[in-house]
Amino acid sequence: MPLQRTDVVDAAMRLLDDIGLDALSTRRLATELGVRPGALYWHVSSKQDLLDALAERILGEVPAEVGPPGAHWAEQTGALARAMREAMLAHRDGARLLAGASALGPNRLGFADRLMEVLSRSGAPLAATAAAGDTVMSYVTGFVLQEQSSPPPGVDGGDPRAVPPSFDAGRFPYLAAWLAQWSPDTSRQTFAAGLDILVEGLTVYLGKAAAA
Amino acid sequence: MPLQRTDVVDAAMRLLDDIGLDALSTRRLATELGVRPGALYWHVSSKQDLLDALAERILGEVPAEVGPPGAHWAEQTGALARAMREAMLAHRDGARLLAGASALGPNRLGFADRLMEVLSRSGAPLAATAAAGDTVMSYVTGFVLQEQSSPPPGVDGGDPRAVPPSFDAGRFPYLAAWLAQWSPDTSRQTFAAGLDILVEGLTVYLGKAAAA
DNA sequence: ACCTGAACACCGTTCAAGT
DNA sequence: ACCTGAACACCGTTCAAGT
Numbered sequence: 001m002p003l004q005r006t007d008v009v010d011a012a013m014r015l016l017d018d019i020g021l022d023a024l025s026t027r028r029l030a031t032e033l034g035v036r037p038g039a040l041y042w043h044v045s046s047k048q049d050l051l052d053a054l055a056e057r058i059l060g061e062v063p064a065e066v067g068p069p070g071a072h073w074a075e076q077t078g079a080l081a082r083a084m085r086e087a088m089l090a091h092r093d094g095a096r097l098l099a100g101a102s103a104l105g106p107n108r109l110g111f112a113d114r115l116m117e118v119l120s121r122s123g124a125p126l127a128a129t130a131a132a133g134d135t136v137m138s139y140v141t142g143f144v145l146q147e148q149s150s151p152p153p154g155v156d157g158g159d160p161r162a163v164p165p166s167f168d169a170g171r172f173p174y175l176a177a178w179l180a181q182w183s184p185d186t187s188r189q190t191f192a193a194g195l196d197i198l199v200e201g202l203t204v205y206l207g208k209a210a211a212a
Numbered sequence: 213m214p215l216q217r218t219d220v221v222d223a224a225m226r227l228l229d230d231i232g233l234d235a236l237s238t239r240r241l242a243t244e245l246g247v248r249p250g251a252l253y254w255h256v257s258s259k260q261d262l263l264d265a266l267a268e269r270i271l272g273e274v275p276a277e278v279g280p281p282g283a284h285w286a287e288q289t290g291a292l293a294r295a296m297r298e299a300m301l302a303h304r305d306g307a308r309l310l311a312g313a314s315a316l317g318p319n320r321l322g323f324a325d326r327l328m329e330v331l332s333r334s335g336a337p338l339a340a341t342a343a344a345g346d347t348v349m350s351y352v353t354g355f356v357l358q359e360q361s362s363p364p365p366g367v368d369g370g371d372p373r374a375v376p377p378s379f380d381a382g383r384f385p386y387l388a389a390w391l392a393q394w395s396p397d398t399s400r401q402t403f404a405a406g407l408d409i410l411v412e413g414l415t416v417y418l419g420k421a422a423a424a
Numbered sequence: 425a426c427c428t429g430a431a432c433a434c435c436g437t438t439c440a441a442g443t
Numbered sequence: 444a445c446c447t448g449a450a451c452a453c454c455g456t457t458c459a460a461g462t
Contacts, residue, residue, distance in 0.1 A: 002426055026455060038457075039427050047455065099311070099357050109384045116386035130390040131405035134355075138406065139347065142354025145311050172321045174328035178342040193343035193417070194350065201413025205405070214445055238436060250438075251446050259436065 003033060005043045009053045013091070016054060021093035026050075048102060055101035058094050059111055061087045073121040074199050080115055081140050081195055088144045095144035112137065119202070123210035132202050139198055147187055215245060217255045221265045225303070228266060233305035238262075260314060267313035270306050271320055273299045285333040286411050292327055293352050293407055300356045307356035324349065331414070335422035344414050351410055359399055 011032050016024050026047055030037040044050045067079030088094035101108075115133040124132070169176035223244050228236050238259055242249040256262045279291030300306035313320075327345040336344070381388035 025453085027453080036428055037455080038429085041456070041458095042426055096311075099308075099354075099361070102361070106380075106383070109379075109387055113384040113387045116390070120386060126386070126390055126393070128405070129386070131402045132409065134402050135351065135406035135409050138354035138358065139351045140354070141357065142311075142350035142352070143346075145353065145357075146350065149311070149314070167321075168318075171318070172325040174332060174338070174341070175321055175325045177338055178328070181338070190343045190346050193340070194347035197344065197347050197413035197417045198409065199413070200416040201409035201411070204412040204416070205409045237434085239434080248447055249436080250448085253437070253439095254445055 003035065003039070003043060005053075008033065008040060008043045009050065009057065012050055012054055013057065016097070017092050021096055051097060052101045052103040052105065054091075055097050056103075056105035056107045058087050058091055058098065059084075059105075059107040061090060062107075062111060073118050074203055076118045077115070077136060077202065078195050078199055080111075080118060081136055081198070084111065084137070084140045085144050085191060088140075089148070093148060095141055095148050099141055099145060119206065122202075122206035124206040125209060128206060128209035132206060136198060136202075139194060143191055143194060147191075215247065215251070215255060217265075220245065220252060220255045221262065221269065224262055224266055225269065228309070229304050233308055263309060264313045264315040264317065266303075267309050268315075268317035268319045270299055270303055270310065271296075271317075271323055273302060274319075274323060285330050286415055288330045289327070289348060289414065290407050290411055292323075292330060293348055293410075296323065296349070296352045297356050297403060300352075301360070305360060307353055307360050311353055311357060331418065334414075334418035336418040337421060337424075340418060340421035344418060348410060348414075351406060355403055355406060359403075 008029070012024065012029055015029055015032055019028075026040055027037045029050075030040055033039075040050075044053070062080075062083045066083045067076055071079070088098060091097070112133060115136060116129050119129045119132045120126075122129070167176070220241070224236065224241055227241055227244055231240075238252055239249045241262075242252055245252075252262075256265070274292075274295045278295045279288055283291070300310060303309070324345060327348060328341050331341045331344045332338075334341070379388070
């Protein structure tokens, strides 16, 4: 049976999770599929096209329903943001892939639209709703991006960012104090705090926009 | 006169601005410097080391004083965020470079510490201050990342994200309505709105944390 | 319709040897 | 100390030709 586009994208996804985005080459993928490199270009117009397909698929894993159905828009916004983070975290280099994707497929557009639909329930006008949605997506992308790029070189996996050995605690007192009390759960808590901040801010901002 | 590390980083910076991160190769850089590829490795331990140096330099362009000296912490936070965005925007692919850098140099650490110092003036404890700083940096990175990757393939430069020709307005009504009223200034306004949301949120969040 | 063979124009990195 | 020459082990992509 001949290959299909789906098979190529499937294999690319498995390979991504196994070896990461940097090692994911078309030649390696071809080997995995038992085919010559050129064969891929029958199913995919370029490597970027393939990566876009992966990005789409990752966002497609966001569930159709997040959080309780009748919830307030603020709560639903948080649920959507958490779901976006989870979809990215479910695949190695997921955030980098999403950030690097050039094409806006239906899943990306759909997610953005869903988010705006929820935010519009605040009563704010379109421009404010759009800015709010953009802000949520930028935050989640930025957060998961650093979360997933924590230990790319050293595989110690111990602390979150490999602080250089010559870290001068005296020059960076706040940072040093914080790093001293880092725990394996810090990342999750920090995301939760960031969402709190965002949702509080959205409540104020969209509230004002709705009243105007 | 022999080359020095500074010359290599200088040339890499010029090349980055000219041709972008994807086209910036060690071989091309060597040609630019009138030297063989291998020669670079006397001054730089790897390409990643070079990119880290560029990232450090970009963050080093954030001015030492941002905004009015005696300003409230909320205002200073906004000023720092704007300064970070401007430093990134000043160089082609600046955000991608920052996001992809693996080493935490003194400028990166210093910026994070400065931000925490400002946020700590809210009276909130360390953990809340750290989460707040992380949130601001994640947002700015995420925002500029999409801002700079707007038209990577097509060079039309017209609208912000190249919406696919088959964009189905009926399926994505909110998005479609918003895109219809896009203007060249939207990006700047959206960032300003995002900062508003963030600062409002920080005021609530850090206020509660300080009171607890 | 789908794939091979073979090439084109590149990469990052290493390292003996030169000066 | 700094660089060349030359190699190693890769890349993404194209395209005639095969089946």
